[in-house]
Amino acid sequence: MSAPSRPRPAAPSGAAAPPGGAVTGAPTSPPRVLTVGVVGAGRVGAVLGAALAAAGHRVVAASGGSGASAARLALLLPEARNGPAAEVARAAADLLLIAVPDDALAGVVAGLAEAGALRPGQVVAHTSGAHGLGVLAPAVAVGARPLALHPAMTFTGTPDDLDRLAGISYGVTAPAELRPLAARLVVDFGGVPEWVGETDRPLYHAALAHGANHLVTLVNEAADRLRDAGVTQPEKVLAPLLRAALENALRLGDDALTGPVSRGDAGTVRRHLERLAATAPESVPPYLALARRAADRAIAAGRLRPADAVALLDVLGGTYREVSRA
Incomplete structure:
Protein backbone atom coordinates (compact mmCIF):
# COMPACT_ATOMS: atom_id res chain seq x y z
CA MET A 1 0.00 0.00 0.00
CA SER A 2 1.37 3.42 -0.87
CA ALA A 3 0.68 6.77 0.74
CA PRO A 4 -2.58 8.44 -0.31
CA SER A 5 -2.02 10.55 -3.41
CA ARG A 6 -3.44 13.87 -4.51
CA PRO A 7 -2.77 16.22 -7.40
CA ARG A 8 0.38 18.23 -6.96
CA PRO A 9 -0.37 21.97 -7.03
CA ALA A 10 1.37 24.50 -9.19
CA ALA A 11 3.85 26.74 -7.43
CA PRO A 12 2.22 30.00 -6.34
CA SER A 13 3.48 33.05 -8.14
CA GLY A 14 6.49 34.49 -6.32
CA ALA A 15 6.45 31.78 -3.63
CA ALA A 16 10.21 31.33 -3.73
CA ALA A 17 10.97 35.03 -3.40
CA PRO A 18 10.43 36.17 0.19
CA PRO A 19 9.92 39.77 1.17
CA GLY A 20 13.10 41.81 1.14
CA GLY A 21 14.56 40.84 -2.24
CA ALA A 22 16.40 37.93 -3.76
CA VAL A 23 18.24 35.34 -1.72
CA THR A 24 22.00 35.34 -2.16
CA GLY A 25 24.78 33.06 -1.01
CA ALA A 26 22.60 29.95 -0.97
CA PRO A 27 24.41 26.61 -0.68
CA THR A 28 24.11 23.89 -3.30
CA SER A 29 20.45 23.15 -3.85
CA PRO A 30 19.15 19.90 -2.34
CA PRO A 31 18.02 17.18 -4.74
CA ARG A 32 14.58 17.42 -6.29
CA VAL A 33 13.59 14.21 -4.52
CA LEU A 34 14.40 14.48 -0.84
CA THR A 35 15.17 11.62 1.53
CA VAL A 36 13.01 12.41 4.55
CA GLY A 37 12.60 11.20 8.10
CA VAL A 38 9.77 12.14 10.46
CA VAL A 39 10.29 12.30 14.22
CA GLY A 40 6.88 12.19 15.88
CA ALA A 41 4.16 10.26 14.08
CA GLY A 42 1.35 12.18 15.71
CA ARG A 43 -1.53 13.70 13.81
CA VAL A 44 0.62 16.40 12.22
CA GLY A 45 3.82 14.48 11.52
CA ALA A 46 2.19 11.47 9.90
CA VAL A 47 -0.01 13.60 7.65
CA LEU A 48 2.79 15.94 6.54
CA GLY A 49 5.00 12.94 5.90
CA ALA A 50 2.28 11.43 3.72
CA ALA A 51 1.95 14.75 1.87
CA LEU A 52 5.69 14.75 1.13
CA ALA A 53 5.47 11.17 -0.08
CA ALA A 54 2.52 12.08 -2.31
CA ALA A 55 4.64 14.92 -3.75
CA GLY A 56 7.31 12.41 -4.78
CA HIS A 57 9.78 12.54 -1.88
CA ARG A 58 11.18 9.42 -0.18
CA VAL A 59 9.96 9.21 3.41
CA VAL A 60 12.20 6.39 4.57
CA ALA A 61 11.69 6.35 8.33
CA ALA A 62 9.45 7.69 11.07
CA SER A 63 9.26 7.39 14.83
CA GLY A 64 6.08 6.61 16.70
CA GLY A 65 6.10 4.56 19.88
CA SER A 66 2.41 4.48 20.78
CA GLY A 67 -0.15 2.16 19.31
CA ALA A 68 -1.99 5.08 17.75
CA SER A 69 1.21 6.34 16.10
CA ALA A 70 2.03 2.88 14.74
CA ALA A 71 -1.47 2.64 13.29
CA ARG A 72 -1.09 6.07 11.66
CA LEU A 73 2.22 5.07 10.11
CA ALA A 74 0.74 1.83 8.77
CA LEU A 75 -2.08 3.80 7.17
CA LEU A 76 -0.31 6.94 5.97
CA LEU A 77 3.35 5.96 5.59
CA PRO A 78 3.37 2.19 5.07
CA GLU A 79 6.74 2.22 3.28
CA ALA A 80 8.55 4.08 6.07
CA ARG A 81 10.22 1.98 8.72
CA ASN A 82 9.26 2.74 12.30
CA GLY A 83 12.20 3.21 14.61
CA PRO A 84 13.72 5.30 17.40
CA ALA A 85 14.15 9.01 16.78
CA ALA A 86 17.95 8.80 16.47
CA GLU A 87 17.71 6.11 13.79
CA VAL A 88 15.15 8.17 11.90
CA ALA A 89 17.44 11.21 12.03
CA ARG A 90 20.37 9.22 10.68
CA ALA A 91 18.23 7.86 7.83
CA ALA A 92 17.01 11.33 6.83
CA ALA A 93 19.78 12.28 4.42
CA ASP A 94 18.17 15.54 3.28
CA LEU A 95 15.28 16.56 5.55
CA LEU A 96 14.38 15.68 9.11
CA LEU A 97 10.87 16.78 10.04
CA ILE A 98 10.31 17.00 13.80
CA ALA A 99 6.64 17.09 14.76
CA VAL A 100 6.49 16.80 18.54
CA PRO A 101 4.62 18.86 21.18
CA ASP A 102 5.92 22.39 21.72
CA ASP A 103 7.28 21.80 25.19
CA ALA A 104 9.07 18.59 24.12
CA LEU A 105 10.78 20.09 21.09
CA ALA A 106 13.89 21.53 22.74
CA GLY A 107 14.66 18.26 24.51
CA VAL A 108 14.20 16.20 21.34
CA VAL A 109 16.51 18.45 19.31
CA ALA A 110 19.16 18.50 22.03
CA GLY A 111 18.95 14.73 22.43
CA LEU A 112 19.42 14.09 18.71
CA ALA A 113 22.42 16.43 18.60
CA GLU A 114 24.01 14.83 21.65
CA ALA A 115 23.49 11.37 20.16
CA GLY A 116 25.37 12.36 17.01
CA ALA A 117 22.28 11.65 14.92
CA LEU A 118 22.38 14.95 13.01
CA ARG A 119 24.83 15.81 10.25
CA PRO A 120 26.19 18.95 8.57
CA GLY A 121 24.03 20.15 5.68
CA GLN A 122 20.96 18.20 6.77
CA VAL A 123 17.83 20.34 6.96
CA VAL A 124 16.16 20.01 10.35
CA ALA A 125 12.63 21.42 10.30
CA HIS A 126 10.06 21.53 13.07
CA THR A 127 6.31 22.06 12.84
CA SER A 128 5.77 24.06 16.04
CA GLY A 129 3.94 27.34 15.68
CA ALA A 130 5.22 28.61 19.01
CA HIS A 131 8.93 28.21 18.26
CA GLY A 132 11.20 29.72 15.65
CA LEU A 133 14.79 28.86 14.81
CA GLY A 134 16.27 29.35 18.27
CA VAL A 135 15.04 25.99 19.53
CA LEU A 136 17.10 24.33 16.77
CA ALA A 137 20.40 25.80 18.04
CA PRO A 138 21.83 22.38 19.03
CA ALA A 139 21.23 21.17 15.46
CA VAL A 140 22.84 24.29 13.99
CA ALA A 141 25.87 23.77 16.28
CA VAL A 142 26.61 20.46 14.53
CA GLY A 143 26.17 21.94 11.05
CA ALA A 144 22.50 21.22 10.33
CA ARG A 145 20.32 23.87 8.66
CA PRO A 146 17.25 25.08 10.61
CA LEU A 147 13.70 25.62 9.41
CA ALA A 148 10.41 26.35 11.23
CA LEU A 149 7.39 25.24 9.21
CA HIS A 150 3.98 25.40 10.87
CA PRO A 151 0.72 24.44 9.10
CA ALA A 152 -2.19 26.69 10.10
CA MET A 153 -4.66 23.83 10.26
CA THR A 154 -6.17 21.41 12.75
CA PHE A 155 -5.43 17.73 12.15
CA THR A 156 -7.20 14.43 12.75
CA GLY A 157 -4.32 12.20 11.69
CA THR A 158 -6.35 10.52 8.94
CA PRO A 159 -6.13 10.51 5.12
CA ASP A 160 -8.93 13.11 5.07
CA ASP A 161 -6.37 15.66 6.28
CA LEU A 162 -4.49 15.45 2.99
CA ASP A 163 -7.35 17.12 1.14
CA ARG A 164 -7.54 19.83 3.82
CA LEU A 165 -3.92 20.80 3.18
CA ALA A 166 -4.77 22.29 -0.20
CA GLY A 167 -4.39 26.06 -0.07
CA ILE A 168 -3.70 26.45 3.66
CA SER A 169 -1.04 28.80 5.02
CA TYR A 170 2.23 27.79 6.64
CA GLY A 171 3.98 30.05 9.13
CA VAL A 172 7.59 29.85 7.96
CA THR A 173 10.73 31.12 9.63
CA ALA A 174 13.97 30.38 7.80
CA PRO A 175 17.45 31.76 7.24
CA ALA A 176 17.72 33.58 3.93
CA GLU A 177 19.51 30.77 2.13
CA LEU A 178 16.78 28.26 3.05
CA ARG A 179 13.78 30.35 2.03
CA PRO A 180 13.62 28.94 -1.52
CA LEU A 181 13.63 25.40 -0.12
CA ALA A 182 11.01 26.36 2.48
CA ALA A 183 8.75 27.80 -0.22
CA ARG A 184 9.26 24.67 -2.33
CA LEU A 185 8.28 22.41 0.58
CA VAL A 186 5.16 24.46 1.25
CA VAL A 187 4.20 24.11 -2.41
CA ASP A 188 4.78 20.36 -2.14
CA PHE A 189 2.40 20.33 0.81
CA GLY A 190 -0.13 22.18 -1.34
CA GLY A 191 0.03 25.36 0.71
CA VAL A 192 1.13 29.00 0.72
CA PRO A 193 4.03 30.37 2.84
CA GLU A 194 3.54 33.19 5.32
CA TRP A 195 6.93 34.52 6.38
CA VAL A 196 7.02 35.08 10.15
CA GLY A 197 9.91 36.75 11.95
CA GLU A 198 11.72 34.90 14.71
CA THR A 199 10.53 37.22 17.48
CA ASP A 200 6.98 37.18 16.13
CA ARG A 201 6.47 33.42 16.40
CA PRO A 202 4.80 33.54 19.85
Missing part, protein backbone atom coordinates in the same frame (compact mmCIF):
# COMPACT_ATOMS: atom_id res chain seq x y z
CA LEU A 203 2.39 36.26 18.68
CA TYR A 204 1.64 34.35 15.47
CA HIS A 205 0.91 31.20 17.44
CA ALA A 206 -1.12 33.05 20.08
CA ALA A 207 -3.34 34.44 17.33
CA LEU A 208 -4.01 31.00 15.90
CA ALA A 209 -4.65 29.43 19.29
CA HIS A 210 -6.92 32.31 20.30
CA GLY A 211 -8.90 32.02 17.09
CA ALA A 212 -9.13 28.25 16.67
CA ASN A 213 -8.71 26.59 20.07
CA HIS A 214 -10.76 29.16 21.93
CA LEU A 215 -13.41 28.97 19.23
CA VAL A 216 -13.91 25.30 20.08
CA THR A 217 -14.31 26.20 23.76
CA LEU A 218 -16.70 29.04 22.94
CA VAL A 219 -18.88 26.85 20.71
CA ASN A 220 -19.10 24.14 23.35
CA GLU A 221 -19.93 26.73 26.01
CA ALA A 222 -22.79 27.98 23.83
CA ALA A 223 -24.00 24.42 23.25
CA ASP A 224 -23.97 23.69 26.99
CA ARG A 225 -25.97 26.80 27.81
CA LEU A 226 -28.54 25.89 25.15
CA ARG A 227 -28.89 22.48 26.76
CA ASP A 228 -29.41 24.23 30.08
CA ALA A 229 -32.20 26.19 28.37
CA GLY A 230 -33.88 22.96 27.27
CA VAL A 231 -32.64 22.76 23.68
CA THR A 232 -32.09 19.08 22.91
CA GLN A 233 -30.01 19.49 19.74
CA PRO A 234 -27.98 22.66 20.20
CA GLU A 235 -25.72 21.88 17.25
CA LYS A 236 -28.67 22.29 14.87
CA VAL A 237 -29.45 25.69 16.34
CA LEU A 238 -25.84 26.85 16.34
CA ALA A 239 -24.55 25.51 13.01
CA PRO A 240 -26.16 28.00 10.58
CA LEU A 241 -25.71 30.91 12.98
CA LEU A 242 -22.04 30.24 13.65
CA ARG A 243 -21.20 29.54 10.03
CA ALA A 244 -22.75 32.85 9.00
CA ALA A 245 -21.00 34.70 11.85
CA LEU A 246 -17.61 33.22 10.91
CA GLU A 247 -18.00 33.97 7.21
CA ASN A 248 -19.16 37.52 7.93
CA ALA A 249 -16.34 38.14 10.40
CA LEU A 250 -13.71 36.98 7.91
CA ARG A 251 -15.26 39.08 5.15
CA LEU A 252 -16.38 42.20 7.01
CA GLY A 253 -14.21 42.39 10.12
CA ASP A 254 -15.80 44.34 13.00
CA ASP A 255 -18.68 45.35 10.74
CA ALA A 256 -19.98 41.79 11.16
CA LEU A 257 -20.67 42.37 14.87
CA THR A 258 -24.34 42.13 15.83
CA GLY A 259 -26.26 41.54 19.03
CA PRO A 260 -26.89 43.39 22.30
CA VAL A 261 -23.32 44.56 22.88
CA SER A 262 -23.08 46.22 19.47
CA ARG A 263 -26.41 47.94 20.17
CA GLY A 264 -25.52 49.00 23.72
CA ASP A 265 -28.42 47.00 25.21
CA ALA A 266 -27.28 47.08 28.82
CA GLY A 267 -30.50 45.63 30.19
CA THR A 268 -30.28 42.56 27.97
CA VAL A 269 -26.64 41.97 28.88
CA ARG A 270 -27.43 42.32 32.58
CA ARG A 271 -30.20 39.73 32.29
CA HIS A 272 -27.75 37.42 30.53
CA LEU A 273 -25.31 37.79 33.40
CA GLU A 274 -27.94 37.27 36.08
CA ARG A 275 -29.15 34.02 34.52
CA LEU A 276 -25.64 32.79 33.80
CA ALA A 277 -24.63 33.49 37.41
CA ALA A 278 -27.57 31.38 38.62
CA THR A 279 -27.19 28.56 36.11
CA ALA A 280 -23.52 28.35 35.12
CA PRO A 281 -21.40 30.80 37.14
CA GLU A 282 -18.24 29.47 35.50
CA SER A 283 -19.47 31.03 32.24
CA VAL A 284 -19.74 34.55 33.68
CA PRO A 285 -16.02 35.51 33.49
CA PRO A 286 -15.53 34.44 29.82
CA TYR A 287 -18.82 36.11 28.84
CA LEU A 288 -17.72 39.33 30.52
CA ALA A 289 -14.24 39.26 28.98
CA LEU A 290 -15.54 38.73 25.47
CA ALA A 291 -18.42 41.21 25.87
CA ARG A 292 -16.03 43.91 27.09
CA ARG A 293 -13.66 43.26 24.20
CA ALA A 294 -16.58 43.28 21.77
CA ALA A 295 -17.73 46.63 23.20
CA ASP A 296 -14.23 48.11 22.85
CA ARG A 297 -14.02 46.99 19.23
CA ALA A 298 -17.55 48.16 18.44
CA ILE A 299 -16.75 51.63 19.81
CA ALA A 300 -13.44 51.80 17.95
CA ALA A 301 -15.12 50.74 14.70
CA GLY A 302 -17.91 53.30 15.09
CA ARG A 303 -20.53 50.60 15.49
CA LEU A 304 -21.38 51.76 19.02
CA ARG A 305 -21.39 55.42 20.06
CA PRO A 306 -19.59 56.08 23.35
CA ALA A 307 -22.67 57.88 24.67
CA ASP A 308 -24.77 54.76 24.04
CA ALA A 309 -22.18 52.55 25.69
CA VAL A 310 -22.14 54.15 29.16
CA ALA A 311 -24.78 51.92 30.74
CA LEU A 312 -23.39 48.83 29.02
CA LEU A 313 -19.86 49.50 30.22
CA ASP A 314 -21.21 50.05 33.73
CA VAL A 315 -22.73 46.54 33.65
CA LEU A 316 -19.56 45.03 32.25
CA GLY A 317 -17.13 46.95 34.42
CA GLY A 318 -18.84 47.41 37.78
CA THR A 319 -22.27 45.98 38.48
CA TYR A 320 -21.29 42.58 37.08
CA ARG A 321 -19.12 41.94 40.15
CA GLU A 322 -22.27 41.74 42.24
CA VAL A 323 -23.88 39.50 39.64
CA SER A 324 -20.94 37.08 39.59
CA ARG A 325 -21.04 36.76 43.39
CA ALA A 326 -24.79 36.32 43.55
Whole structure:
Protein backbone atom coordinates (compact mmCIF):
# COMPACT_ATOMS: atom_id res chain seq x y z
CA MET A 1 0.00 0.00 0.00
CA SER A 2 1.37 3.42 -0.87
CA ALA A 3 0.68 6.77 0.74
CA PRO A 4 -2.58 8.44 -0.31
CA SER A 5 -2.02 10.55 -3.41
CA ARG A 6 -3.44 13.87 -4.51
CA PRO A 7 -2.77 16.22 -7.40
CA ARG A 8 0.38 18.23 -6.96
CA PRO A 9 -0.37 21.97 -7.03
CA ALA A 10 1.37 24.50 -9.19
CA ALA A 11 3.85 26.74 -7.43
CA PRO A 12 2.22 30.00 -6.34
CA SER A 13 3.48 33.05 -8.14
CA GLY A 14 6.49 34.49 -6.32
CA ALA A 15 6.45 31.78 -3.63
CA ALA A 16 10.21 31.33 -3.73
CA ALA A 17 10.97 35.03 -3.40
CA PRO A 18 10.43 36.17 0.19
CA PRO A 19 9.92 39.77 1.17
CA GLY A 20 13.10 41.81 1.14
CA GLY A 21 14.56 40.84 -2.24
CA ALA A 22 16.40 37.93 -3.76
CA VAL A 23 18.24 35.34 -1.72
CA THR A 24 22.00 35.34 -2.16
CA GLY A 25 24.78 33.06 -1.01
CA ALA A 26 22.60 29.95 -0.97
CA PRO A 27 24.41 26.61 -0.68
CA THR A 28 24.11 23.89 -3.30
CA SER A 29 20.45 23.15 -3.85
CA PRO A 30 19.15 19.90 -2.34
CA PRO A 31 18.02 17.18 -4.74
CA ARG A 32 14.58 17.42 -6.29
CA VAL A 33 13.59 14.21 -4.52
CA LEU A 34 14.40 14.48 -0.84
CA THR A 35 15.17 11.62 1.53
CA VAL A 36 13.01 12.41 4.55
CA GLY A 37 12.60 11.20 8.10
CA VAL A 38 9.77 12.14 10.46
CA VAL A 39 10.29 12.30 14.22
CA GLY A 40 6.88 12.19 15.88
CA ALA A 41 4.16 10.26 14.08
CA GLY A 42 1.35 12.18 15.71
CA ARG A 43 -1.53 13.70 13.81
CA VAL A 44 0.62 16.40 12.22
CA GLY A 45 3.82 14.48 11.52
CA ALA A 46 2.19 11.47 9.90
CA VAL A 47 -0.01 13.60 7.65
CA LEU A 48 2.79 15.94 6.54
CA GLY A 49 5.00 12.94 5.90
CA ALA A 50 2.28 11.43 3.72
CA ALA A 51 1.95 14.75 1.87
CA LEU A 52 5.69 14.75 1.13
CA ALA A 53 5.47 11.17 -0.08
CA ALA A 54 2.52 12.08 -2.31
CA ALA A 55 4.64 14.92 -3.75
CA GLY A 56 7.31 12.41 -4.78
CA HIS A 57 9.78 12.54 -1.88
CA ARG A 58 11.18 9.42 -0.18
CA VAL A 59 9.96 9.21 3.41
CA VAL A 60 12.20 6.39 4.57
CA ALA A 61 11.69 6.35 8.33
CA ALA A 62 9.45 7.69 11.07
CA SER A 63 9.26 7.39 14.83
CA GLY A 64 6.08 6.61 16.70
CA GLY A 65 6.10 4.56 19.88
CA SER A 66 2.41 4.48 20.78
CA GLY A 67 -0.15 2.16 19.31
CA ALA A 68 -1.99 5.08 17.75
CA SER A 69 1.21 6.34 16.10
CA ALA A 70 2.03 2.88 14.74
CA ALA A 71 -1.47 2.64 13.29
CA ARG A 72 -1.09 6.07 11.66
CA LEU A 73 2.22 5.07 10.11
CA ALA A 74 0.74 1.83 8.77
CA LEU A 75 -2.08 3.80 7.17
CA LEU A 76 -0.31 6.94 5.97
CA LEU A 77 3.35 5.96 5.59
CA PRO A 78 3.37 2.19 5.07
CA GLU A 79 6.74 2.22 3.28
CA ALA A 80 8.55 4.08 6.07
CA ARG A 81 10.22 1.98 8.72
CA ASN A 82 9.26 2.74 12.30
CA GLY A 83 12.20 3.21 14.61
CA PRO A 84 13.72 5.30 17.40
CA ALA A 85 14.15 9.01 16.78
CA ALA A 86 17.95 8.80 16.47
CA GLU A 87 17.71 6.11 13.79
CA VAL A 88 15.15 8.17 11.90
CA ALA A 89 17.44 11.21 12.03
CA ARG A 90 20.37 9.22 10.68
CA ALA A 91 18.23 7.86 7.83
CA ALA A 92 17.01 11.33 6.83
CA ALA A 93 19.78 12.28 4.42
CA ASP A 94 18.17 15.54 3.28
CA LEU A 95 15.28 16.56 5.55
CA LEU A 96 14.38 15.68 9.11
CA LEU A 97 10.87 16.78 10.04
CA ILE A 98 10.31 17.00 13.80
CA ALA A 99 6.64 17.09 14.76
CA VAL A 100 6.49 16.80 18.54
CA PRO A 101 4.62 18.86 21.18
CA ASP A 102 5.92 22.39 21.72
CA ASP A 103 7.28 21.80 25.19
CA ALA A 104 9.07 18.59 24.12
CA LEU A 105 10.78 20.09 21.09
CA ALA A 106 13.89 21.53 22.74
CA GLY A 107 14.66 18.26 24.51
CA VAL A 108 14.20 16.20 21.34
CA VAL A 109 16.51 18.45 19.31
CA ALA A 110 19.16 18.50 22.03
CA GLY A 111 18.95 14.73 22.43
CA LEU A 112 19.42 14.09 18.71
CA ALA A 113 22.42 16.43 18.60
CA GLU A 114 24.01 14.83 21.65
CA ALA A 115 23.49 11.37 20.16
CA GLY A 116 25.37 12.36 17.01
CA ALA A 117 22.28 11.65 14.92
CA LEU A 118 22.38 14.95 13.01
CA ARG A 119 24.83 15.81 10.25
CA PRO A 120 26.19 18.95 8.57
CA GLY A 121 24.03 20.15 5.68
CA GLN A 122 20.96 18.20 6.77
CA VAL A 123 17.83 20.34 6.96
CA VAL A 124 16.16 20.01 10.35
CA ALA A 125 12.63 21.42 10.30
CA HIS A 126 10.06 21.53 13.07
CA THR A 127 6.31 22.06 12.84
CA SER A 128 5.77 24.06 16.04
CA GLY A 129 3.94 27.34 15.68
CA ALA A 130 5.22 28.61 19.01
CA HIS A 131 8.93 28.21 18.26
CA GLY A 132 11.20 29.72 15.65
CA LEU A 133 14.79 28.86 14.81
CA GLY A 134 16.27 29.35 18.27
CA VAL A 135 15.04 25.99 19.53
CA LEU A 136 17.10 24.33 16.77
CA ALA A 137 20.40 25.80 18.04
CA PRO A 138 21.83 22.38 19.03
CA ALA A 139 21.23 21.17 15.46
CA VAL A 140 22.84 24.29 13.99
CA ALA A 141 25.87 23.77 16.28
CA VAL A 142 26.61 20.46 14.53
CA GLY A 143 26.17 21.94 11.05
CA ALA A 144 22.50 21.22 10.33
CA ARG A 145 20.32 23.87 8.66
CA PRO A 146 17.25 25.08 10.61
CA LEU A 147 13.70 25.62 9.41
CA ALA A 148 10.41 26.35 11.23
CA LEU A 149 7.39 25.24 9.21
CA HIS A 150 3.98 25.40 10.87
CA PRO A 151 0.72 24.44 9.10
CA ALA A 152 -2.19 26.69 10.10
CA MET A 153 -4.66 23.83 10.26
CA THR A 154 -6.17 21.41 12.75
CA PHE A 155 -5.43 17.73 12.15
CA THR A 156 -7.20 14.43 12.75
CA GLY A 157 -4.32 12.20 11.69
CA THR A 158 -6.35 10.52 8.94
CA PRO A 159 -6.13 10.51 5.12
CA ASP A 160 -8.93 13.11 5.07
CA ASP A 161 -6.37 15.66 6.28
CA LEU A 162 -4.49 15.45 2.99
CA ASP A 163 -7.35 17.12 1.14
CA ARG A 164 -7.54 19.83 3.82
CA LEU A 165 -3.92 20.80 3.18
CA ALA A 166 -4.77 22.29 -0.20
CA GLY A 167 -4.39 26.06 -0.07
CA ILE A 168 -3.70 26.45 3.66
CA SER A 169 -1.04 28.80 5.02
CA TYR A 170 2.23 27.79 6.64
CA GLY A 171 3.98 30.05 9.13
CA VAL A 172 7.59 29.85 7.96
CA THR A 173 10.73 31.12 9.63
CA ALA A 174 13.97 30.38 7.80
CA PRO A 175 17.45 31.76 7.24
CA ALA A 176 17.72 33.58 3.93
CA GLU A 177 19.51 30.77 2.13
CA LEU A 178 16.78 28.26 3.05
CA ARG A 179 13.78 30.35 2.03
CA PRO A 180 13.62 28.94 -1.52
CA LEU A 181 13.63 25.40 -0.12
CA ALA A 182 11.01 26.36 2.48
CA ALA A 183 8.75 27.80 -0.22
CA ARG A 184 9.26 24.67 -2.33
CA LEU A 185 8.28 22.41 0.58
CA VAL A 186 5.16 24.46 1.25
CA VAL A 187 4.20 24.11 -2.41
CA ASP A 188 4.78 20.36 -2.14
CA PHE A 189 2.40 20.33 0.81
CA GLY A 190 -0.13 22.18 -1.34
CA GLY A 191 0.03 25.36 0.71
CA VAL A 192 1.13 29.00 0.72
CA PRO A 193 4.03 30.37 2.84
CA GLU A 194 3.54 33.19 5.32
CA TRP A 195 6.93 34.52 6.38
CA VAL A 196 7.02 35.08 10.15
CA GLY A 197 9.91 36.75 11.95
CA GLU A 198 11.72 34.90 14.71
CA THR A 199 10.53 37.22 17.48
CA ASP A 200 6.98 37.18 16.13
CA ARG A 201 6.47 33.42 16.40
CA PRO A 202 4.80 33.54 19.85
CA LEU A 203 2.39 36.26 18.68
CA TYR A 204 1.64 34.35 15.47
CA HIS A 205 0.91 31.20 17.44
CA ALA A 206 -1.12 33.05 20.08
CA ALA A 207 -3.34 34.44 17.33
CA LEU A 208 -4.01 31.00 15.90
CA ALA A 209 -4.65 29.43 19.29
CA HIS A 210 -6.92 32.31 20.30
CA GLY A 211 -8.90 32.02 17.09
CA ALA A 212 -9.13 28.25 16.67
CA ASN A 213 -8.71 26.59 20.07
CA HIS A 214 -10.76 29.16 21.93
CA LEU A 215 -13.41 28.97 19.23
CA VAL A 216 -13.91 25.30 20.08
CA THR A 217 -14.31 26.20 23.76
CA LEU A 218 -16.70 29.04 22.94
CA VAL A 219 -18.88 26.85 20.71
CA ASN A 220 -19.10 24.14 23.35
CA GLU A 221 -19.93 26.73 26.01
CA ALA A 222 -22.79 27.98 23.83
CA ALA A 223 -24.00 24.42 23.25
CA ASP A 224 -23.97 23.69 26.99
CA ARG A 225 -25.97 26.80 27.81
CA LEU A 226 -28.54 25.89 25.15
CA ARG A 227 -28.89 22.48 26.76
CA ASP A 228 -29.41 24.23 30.08
CA ALA A 229 -32.20 26.19 28.37
CA GLY A 230 -33.88 22.96 27.27
CA VAL A 231 -32.64 22.76 23.68
CA THR A 232 -32.09 19.08 22.91
CA GLN A 233 -30.01 19.49 19.74
CA PRO A 234 -27.98 22.66 20.20
CA GLU A 235 -25.72 21.88 17.25
CA LYS A 236 -28.67 22.29 14.87
CA VAL A 237 -29.45 25.69 16.34
CA LEU A 238 -25.84 26.85 16.34
CA ALA A 239 -24.55 25.51 13.01
CA PRO A 240 -26.16 28.00 10.58
CA LEU A 241 -25.71 30.91 12.98
CA LEU A 242 -22.04 30.24 13.65
CA ARG A 243 -21.20 29.54 10.03
CA ALA A 244 -22.75 32.85 9.00
CA ALA A 245 -21.00 34.70 11.85
CA LEU A 246 -17.61 33.22 10.91
CA GLU A 247 -18.00 33.97 7.21
CA ASN A 248 -19.16 37.52 7.93
CA ALA A 249 -16.34 38.14 10.40
CA LEU A 250 -13.71 36.98 7.91
CA ARG A 251 -15.26 39.08 5.15
CA LEU A 252 -16.38 42.20 7.01
CA GLY A 253 -14.21 42.39 10.12
CA ASP A 254 -15.80 44.34 13.00
CA ASP A 255 -18.68 45.35 10.74
CA ALA A 256 -19.98 41.79 11.16
CA LEU A 257 -20.67 42.37 14.87
CA THR A 258 -24.34 42.13 15.83
CA GLY A 259 -26.26 41.54 19.03
CA PRO A 260 -26.89 43.39 22.30
CA VAL A 261 -23.32 44.56 22.88
CA SER A 262 -23.08 46.22 19.47
CA ARG A 263 -26.41 47.94 20.17
CA GLY A 264 -25.52 49.00 23.72
CA ASP A 265 -28.42 47.00 25.21
CA ALA A 266 -27.28 47.08 28.82
CA GLY A 267 -30.50 45.63 30.19
CA THR A 268 -30.28 42.56 27.97
CA VAL A 269 -26.64 41.97 28.88
CA ARG A 270 -27.43 42.32 32.58
CA ARG A 271 -30.20 39.73 32.29
CA HIS A 272 -27.75 37.42 30.53
CA LEU A 273 -25.31 37.79 33.40
CA GLU A 274 -27.94 37.27 36.08
CA ARG A 275 -29.15 34.02 34.52
CA LEU A 276 -25.64 32.79 33.80
CA ALA A 277 -24.63 33.49 37.41
CA ALA A 278 -27.57 31.38 38.62
CA THR A 279 -27.19 28.56 36.11
CA ALA A 280 -23.52 28.35 35.12
CA PRO A 281 -21.40 30.80 37.14
CA GLU A 282 -18.24 29.47 35.50
CA SER A 283 -19.47 31.03 32.24
CA VAL A 284 -19.74 34.55 33.68
CA PRO A 285 -16.02 35.51 33.49
CA PRO A 286 -15.53 34.44 29.82
CA TYR A 287 -18.82 36.11 28.84
CA LEU A 288 -17.72 39.33 30.52
CA ALA A 289 -14.24 39.26 28.98
CA LEU A 290 -15.54 38.73 25.47
CA ALA A 291 -18.42 41.21 25.87
CA ARG A 292 -16.03 43.91 27.09
CA ARG A 293 -13.66 43.26 24.20
CA ALA A 294 -16.58 43.28 21.77
CA ALA A 295 -17.73 46.63 23.20
CA ASP A 296 -14.23 48.11 22.85
CA ARG A 297 -14.02 46.99 19.23
CA ALA A 298 -17.55 48.16 18.44
CA ILE A 299 -16.75 51.63 19.81
CA ALA A 300 -13.44 51.80 17.95
CA ALA A 301 -15.12 50.74 14.70
CA GLY A 302 -17.91 53.30 15.09
CA ARG A 303 -20.53 50.60 15.49
CA LEU A 304 -21.38 51.76 19.02
CA ARG A 305 -21.39 55.42 20.06
CA PRO A 306 -19.59 56.08 23.35
CA ALA A 307 -22.67 57.88 24.67
CA ASP A 308 -24.77 54.76 24.04
CA ALA A 309 -22.18 52.55 25.69
CA VAL A 310 -22.14 54.15 29.16
CA ALA A 311 -24.78 51.92 30.74
CA LEU A 312 -23.39 48.83 29.02
CA LEU A 313 -19.86 49.50 30.22
CA ASP A 314 -21.21 50.05 33.73
CA VAL A 315 -22.73 46.54 33.65
CA LEU A 316 -19.56 45.03 32.25
CA GLY A 317 -17.13 46.95 34.42
CA GLY A 318 -18.84 47.41 37.78
CA THR A 319 -22.27 45.98 38.48
CA TYR A 320 -21.29 42.58 37.08
CA ARG A 321 -19.12 41.94 40.15
CA GLU A 322 -22.27 41.74 42.24
CA VAL A 323 -23.88 39.50 39.64
CA SER A 324 -20.94 37.08 39.59
CA ARG A 325 -21.04 36.76 43.39
CA ALA A 326 -24.79 36.32 43.55
